[in-house]
Amino acid sequence: MEISKMQIRRKDTSGTAEEITFHRVIESAKEEEERICYDPYAVHFIGPELLKFFEATACNYPEAKARLEEMYRLFPGTQNSIVARVRYFDDYLHDSIEEGIEQLVILGAGYDTRAYRIEGIKEHVKVFEVDYQGTQQVKMEKIKEIFGSxxxxxxxxxxxxxxxxxxxxxLEHEYNPSQKTLFIMEGLIYYLPPEDVKTLLSSIVQNSSHGSKIILDYFPQSMVDGTCELEVGNLIHERVKQSGEPLKFGIKEGTVEKFLKERGFSHIQNVTSDDYKKAYFYGKNENREVCSLYSFVHAMVEH
Known part of the structure; x- marks a missing residue:
């Protein structure tokens, strides 16, 4: 694809959304037996600068390769944890479709492409992508370019x-609170103030049916308040702060089950870095490091 075709105005969009998409682009370019996740549409959502960088890495240009290796060195395991998150959320959505969910609400959707690439979703699930207008406008333009409408x-x-x-x-967009719904919050809640997180979770419980579920990822509280003992945690903290999207919410280690139970959820399953390392990183990938600061959790609305 020509770089010029990727040049769209990106005013008032999320830089973090584009960076996360870039991780999917890099992983999707790997051989099928090696890649952890696969997103054939991700490359359409990165801007000209990142696209040039990706093309340079794909051609094994020394300078680009060195930049990528430096990123991996500074933030060890983060790339692998991010693509494992994509894979785990994909797998969970697959299972939820088979279990009969009728609606999918993607909160802070960014450049999420699950509505377009997950098998069975188009036929059986109504999808709501929730985000700010700037990022959504860019996304909608690209979706129309890819699919025609x-x-x-x-x-x-x-x-x-x-x-x-x-x-x-x-509700104004035809959301039905009586239907079984999955709420995806990927790369979201740590950017929200604590009160907003509590409001969001309470609203989900109050406005969804029995059998509805949530899945999200979270950071430990130490990442947010700057007391993390791991250097990579403090580097991530500073990186996102400088980008204008600072971390605002964390969950104290070992308390996620209590936190969600108090807010009306049951069947809570916490997924640690050890869990997804074992699930996905074996064979050719067994030596790929993951970051222990990335955890996932899914739960069911308790009614």
Whole structure:
């Protein structure tokens, strides 16, 4: 693809969303037996600068290769944890579709492409992608370029996920609170103030049916308050702070089950770096390091 075709205006968009997408681009370019996740559409959502960098790495240009290796050295295991997160959330969505979910709400959707690449979703699930207008406008333009039009099974919802108006706006977009729904919060809650996280989780419980579920990832509280004992944790803390999207919310280690149970959830399953390392990194990938600061959790709405 020509670089010029990727040049779209990216005013008021999330730089973090693009960076996370770039990790999917890098992983998807690997051989099938080696890659942890696969997203054939991710490359469409990175801007010209990152696209040039990706093409340079794909051609094994020494300077680009050195830059990528430096990133891996400074943030050891983070790339692998991020692509493992994509894979785990994909697998969980696959299972949820087989179990009969009727709606999928992707909160802070960014450049998430699950609505377009997960088998069975178009036929059986109504999707709501929730994010700010700037990022969504870029995404909608690219979706129309890829597929020719916006798909009928996806609703693009311009809303602040931490506000008390979220479900009012979702209802206006034909969200049905009586249907079994999965809420995906990937790379989201640590950017929200604590009160917004609590409001969001309470709103989900109040506005969804029995059997509805959530899946999210989180950082330990020490990452947020700057007391993390791991150097990579403090580097991530400073990196996102400098990008203008600082960390605001963390969960004290060992308390995620209590935290979610107190907010109306049951069947809580915490997924540690040891868990996803064992699940995905074996064979050719057994020596790939993961970052212990990335944890996932899924739970069911308790009614």
């Amino acid at each position: 916006l798909p009928s099974h996806v609703k693009f919802v311009n809303a602040d996920v931490g506000s008390g108006n979220l479900f009012k706006i979702l």
